[in-house]
Amino acid sequence: MTTPALLPLSGRRIPPLNLGPPSFPHHRATLRLSEKFILLLILSAFITLCFGAFFFLPDSSKHKRFDLGLEDVLIPHVDASKGAKNPGVFLIHGPDEHRHREEEERLRNKIRADHEKALEEAKEKLKKSREEIRAEIQTEKNKVVQEMKAKEKKPLPPVPIPNLIGINGGDPEDNDIRKKREKIKEMMKHAWDNYRIYGWGHNELRPIARKGHSTNIFGSSQMGATIVDALDTLYIMGLHDEFRDGQKWIEDNLDFSVNSEVSVFEVNIRFIGGLLADYYLSGEEIFKIKAVQLAEKLLPAFNTPTGIPWAMVNLKSGVGRNWGWASAGSSILAEFGTLHMEFVHLSYLTGDPVYYKKVMHIRKLLQKMDRPNCLYPNYLNPRTGRWGQYHTSVGGLGDSFYEYLLKAWLMSDKTDHEARKMYDDAIEAIEKHLIKKSRGGLTFIGEWKNGHLEKKMGHLACFAGGMFALGADGSRTDKAGHYLELGAEIARTCHESYDRTALKLGPESFKFDGAVEAVAVRQAEKYYILRPEVIETYWYLWRFTHDPRYRQWGWEAALAIEKYCRVSGGFSGVKDVYSSTPTHDDVQQSFFLAETLKYLYLLFSSDDLLPLDHWVFNTEAHPLPVLHLANTTLSGNPAVR
Ligand code: DMJ
Numbered sequence: 001m002t003t004p005a006l007l008p009l010s011g012r013r014i015p016p017l018n019l020g021p022p023s024f025p026h027h028r029a030t031l032r033l034s035e036k037f038i039l040l041l042i043l044s045a046f047i048t049l050c051f052g053a054f055f056f057l058p059d060s061s062k063h064k065r066f067d068l069g070l071e072d073v074l075i076p077h078v079d080a081s082k083g084a085k086n087p088g089v090f091l092i093h094g095p096d097e098h099r100h101r102e103e104e105e106r107l108r109n110k111i112r113a114d115h116e117k118a119l120e121e122a123k124e125k126l127k128k129s130r131e132e133i134r135a136e137i138q139t140e141k142n143k144v145v146q147e148m149k150a151k152e153k154k155p156l157p158p159v160p161i162p163n164l165i166g167i168n169g170g171d172p173e174d175n176d177i178r179k180k181r182e183k184i185k186e187m188m189k190h191a192w193d194n195y196r197i198y199g200w201g202h203n204e205l206r207p208i209a210r211k212g213h214s215t216n217i218f219g220s221s222q223m224g225a226t227i228v229d230a231l232d233t234l235y236i237m238g239l240h241d242e243f244r245d246g247q248k249w250i251e252d253n254l255d256f257s258v259n260s261e262v263s264v265f266e267v268n269i270r271f272i273g274g275l276l277a278d279y280y281l282s283g284e285e286i287f288k289i290k291a292v293q294l295a296e297k298l299l300p301a302f303n304t305p306t307g308i309p310w311a312m313v314n315l316k317s318g319v320g321r322n323w324g325w326a327s328a329g330s331s332i333l334a335e336f337g338t339l340h341m342e343f344v345h346l347s348y349l350t351g352d353p354v355y356y357k358k359v360m361h362i363r364k365l366l367q368k369m370d371r372p373n374c375l376y377p378n379y380l381n382p383r384t385g386r387w388g389q390y391h392t393s394v395g396g397l398g399d400s401f402y403e404y405l406l407k408a409w410l411m412s413d414k415t416d417h418e419a420r421k422m423y424d425d426a427i428e429a430i431e432k433h434l435i436k437k438s439r440g441g442l443t444f445i446g447e448w449k450n451g452h453l454e455k456k457m458g459h460l461a462c463f464a465g466g467m468f469a470l471g472a473d474g475s476r477t478d479k480a481g482h483y484l485e486l487g488a489e490i491a492r493t494c495h496e497s498y499d500r501t502a503l504k505l506g507p508e509s510f511k512f513d514g515a516v517e518a519v520a521v522r523q524a525e526k527y528y529i530l531r532p533e534v535i536e537t538y539w540y541l542w543r544f545t546h547d548p549r550y551r552q553w554g555w556e557a558a559l560a561i562e563k564y565c566r567v568s569g570g571f572s573g574v575k576d577v578y579s580s581t582p583t584h585d586d587v588q589q590s591f592f593l594a595e596t597l598k599y600l601y602l603l604f605s606s607d608d609l610l611p612l613d614h615w616v617f618n619t620e621a622h623p624l625p626v627l628h629l630a631n632t633t634l635s636g637n638p639a640v641r
Helices: 027-056 066-074 094-127 129-151 175-199 225-238 241-251 264-282 285-302 339-350 354-368 397-411 417-433 459-472 478-497 533-545 548-565 590-601
Strands: 204-206 211-213 259-265 313-315 435-437 443-445 448-449 452-454 456-458 508-512 514-519 614-617 623-625
Touching: 027 241, 027 443, 175 204, 175 211, 175 225, 175 241, 175 548, 175 590, 204 225, 225 241, 225 264, 225 590, 225 614, 241 264, 259 264, 264 285, 264 339, 264 590, 264 614, 264 623, 285 339, 285 478, 339 354, 339 397, 339 623, 354 443, 397 417, 397 459, 397 614, 417 459, 443 459, 443 478, 456 459, 459 478, 459 533, 478 533, 478 548, 533 548, 533 590
Parallel strands: none
Antiparallel strands: 204 211, 259 313, 435 443, 448 452, 456 508, 508 514, 614 623
16 A cells, blocks of 8 residues: 655645734633732732741640651651651651751741742732733733643644645636636635624624524533634635634634533534644644644543443533433434544544544444344443434434444545445445335435334435445445435435425425425424535535536525525524525524535535545545555554654
8 A cells, every 4th residue: 555645734835824813812811810819819828827827836846746748848867767656757866856956947937038028029919000910910821822832833743644635726617617616605705704703703603693602512612613614615715814814713712621511523523623624734733733632632521431432521621421312321323423534533643542542442342232123223321331212313313423434434545444344234224224215206214213214304314315425436246326326316305305495495304204205394393504414415426427417406505595594694594494584593503614615615616626535524524635544553653654
């Protein structure tokens, strides 16, 4: 197997920063520093008390007794052989006694001097005006920030960068297609610019209220999820000023040492995946460093009796737990099963096998388990290692687990045969038990619930059309044609779910029940929140077939988003796709910029932009390069370094 070619990072760098955004106050640091000042005052009061106690309490030295701990520190040459009756207590005699008195006197003087100095300093501080104190705190804060930055800049060990092909360009020859691509870029600008104005630093944007938005998956902190998720799309579109703006925010503000409980899966796919893609595309070290810092914070989530990670982890304390709603304290298949790509890259880039071992442990454990009907249930208890409810889905709760089995194989330059086998086995069972054709001839993927097939397909499951197409090449017993066809059928069904609505946008899930086909029935399932899966499938099908219908369907979706989801402050989801007068949900999801607009842009680009034999997209559409690892290990083997 070939060793990956070395590509000079400098060749891929974009020009240095010129105009950064206004730097935001580092509230946490400021708070910490004010607390520090108060602590200083408390400390000096404490010293005063100790000092008083030292002078006014009876002279304990007369008793010639010293605790072992204290004497270890203060009097290193005590003769322990003269022993005491009580262990840990020693008596002092003769010349030692004199030496001890001198030592004690010296210490007393030192404490007196330190105390006076501390008092003087405290008095001086109190004489200062609020402004002066603030300025001092600010100076100290700057110092801390500088130190943190210096630490962050510490380079990680160099590794050969994989062959990065097709990170720019993709200009289509056709004029009409070029215009469509330009329009998608303009939509990205609109989404980004409004987030920049109204939501900067927040996780997401409320485009109608024109303010920041967040959900519990990101914890309680402002982690700039939209910035991290969107950057690689900006890069690919050639929006380099915006890219640098986001990079600067990440450099200055993205901090993972916060007391915040985040979803391990979500921050992995959006943050680690996004940062790694940014690193590979731009060559800027900061992205790699931030990705590794975050990954370290996720590791405590794996401290469970089985090594199956918790769904959530507190970034500061490392305490993990699962979602209250998940079957009897279970972890979720699509969550713990969607870490592989990012974690393999982390081990590759750091030379630290810890990440690789964590995800391989999950795989080995899953391989050993019995599976009802050869299907993987969505729930697994991380304490007992037993399945929870027997529900299986290619949509929510299961989806990207299957995707990552296939992509583990692709990302390993098709050498991870174990992953490919697990994918093939899983897909065969899914086809047998979950995939059906409706009376009207639409192929759909249902959900398995306790031995019964629910004839309902989620928008999330529509990604599977692209997955089947992507996995066609290399499938067992030469079934490539069959899987490409299956992918195309899923794409058609999902297109129907869009086409049968008033807004030409797809519902969250749709039924196949008697006369009802590809239509949502319950009100709670009629919303569209700017999700990407259907467009993602169009793009994969376009790449593999070049059938113009996929570009046409993608354009229909883009126009519908533009017409019904665009508002002056960005893009919003809609609550009912069957109502011709849409009500907005007032959320611009970060995946709209990471995925939906990226897949649309790629759909109207030529195939040489991010070619699929060199890049594998994580489940949040962040492209990661194929690693040619056949002759190496992932454990930091010096041969690769
Ligand atoms: C994205 O965050 C990812 O694609 C994930 O795998 C599931 N779906 C959302 C967007 O719909």
